[in-house]
Amino acid sequence: MSVRAKKHLGQHFLTDESIAQQIADILSENGYNNVLEIGPGMGVMTKYLLEKKYTTHVIEIDDESVEYLQAHYLHLGPRIYGKDFLKVDLNELFKKEQFAIIGNFPYNISSQIVFKTIENRELIPEFGGMFQMEVAKRICAEPGSKTYGIISVLTQAYYDTEYLFTVPPTVFNPPPRVESGVMVMKRKKELFLSVPDRLFKHVVKTAFGQRRKMMRSSLKSLNLSDELRANEIFSKRPEQISVQGFIELTTLIEQDGISNQ
Numbered sequence: 564m565s566v567r568a569k570k571h572l573g574q575h576f577l578t579d580e581s582i583a584q585q586i587a588d589i590l591s592e593n594g595y596n597n598v599l600e601i602g603p604g605m606g607v608m609t610k611y612l613l614e615k616k617y618t619t620h621v622i623e624i625d626d627e628s629v630e631y632l633q634a635h636y637l638h639l640g641p642r643i644y645g646k647d648f649l650k651v652d653l654n655e656l657f658k659k660e661q662f663a664i665i666g667n668f669p670y671n672i673s674s675q676i677v678f679k680t681i682e683n684r685e686l687i688p689e690f691g692g693m694f695q696m697e698v699a700k701r702i703c704a705e706p707g708s709k710t711y712g713i714i715s716v717l718t719q720a721y722y723d724t725e726y727l728f729t730v731p732p733t734v735f736n737p738p739p740r741v742e743s744g745v746m747v748m749k750r751k752k753e754l755f756l757s758v759p760d761r762l763f764k765h766v767v768k769t770a771f772g773q774r775r776k777m778m779r780s781s782l783k784s785l786n787l788s789d790e791l792r793a794n795e796i797f798s799k800r801p802e803q804i805s806v807q808g809f810i811e812l813t814t815l816i817e818q819d820g821i822s823n824q
């Protein structure tokens with residue numbers, strides 16, 4: 564028995580055991596006793612996770628895969644949840660204990676997985692696995708590069724990210740149309756920014772909404788004072804501004820808002 568791949572669930576099963584093992588090995592195993600695998604499918608990575616010292620939890624939306632996992636792996640002790648990762652309450656699932664996330668993620672909900680991780684960062688010190696290569700590279704991109712954008716800044720504000728290696732479509736069944744990339748992120752010491760998350764997110768999204776323009780025009784809708792708009796950061800384009808630069812900019816905008824009231 565094997566699981567029939569369902570396109571709407573982003574199911575591309577990894578067929579190369581050594582890559583599955585390499586991905587299972589990317590977590591540091593420090594500072595937590597639990598690991599949550601998102602989308603285990605037929606468990607190609609799960610069996611390597613089960614050899615580690617932590618408790619392995621897996622969450623899978625597809626009933627057929629859940630049945631397969633129960634039949635083949637239940638005796639090895641994973642906690643299996645037949646649920647949608649995007650809908651589950653992680654605090655309730657882990658009773659406020661720290662856990663790492665790993666997976667060969669469903670590519671159709673990649674950014675949502677990353678954003679949910681950031682929202683729950685107090686629980687999640689480490690996150691690693693495989694995305695569509697372009698998404699993995701965007702998450703890890705540095706300022707000045709073509710791929711540097713909203714997801715790079717919003718992730719790197721809270722996590723240090725590292726792109727590890729590229730995986731070709733030929734090692735999946737069915738093969739995806741694009742290459743895949745494996746990356747890892749480690750939570751920064753400071754869990755909270757010195758500015759409100761919502762304002763930071765709004766500034767970053769507004770700035771990259773018009774990525775070719777200078778900040779002076781892309782942030783026009785924020786009604787900033789002329790004095791602030793004269794600051795040299797406003798003559799830059801968003802891709803030239805570091806994560807720290809965006810935090811400083813948000814501080815200035817917050818103060819400007821206060822002094823404008």
Ligand SMILES: C[S@@+](CC[C@H](N)C(=O)[O-])C[C@H]1O[C@@H](n2cnc3c(N)ncnc32)[C@H](O)[C@@H]1O
Nearest residue numbers: 575576577602603604623624625647648667669
């Ligand atoms: C790219 S496949 C990887 C399967 C397996 N880990 C492997 O490497 O062969 C992604 C898996 O995520 C599951 N999935 C899709 N959406 C999900 C969601 N919202 N919550 C949990 N699992 C999901 C799919 O059913 C599928 O098994």
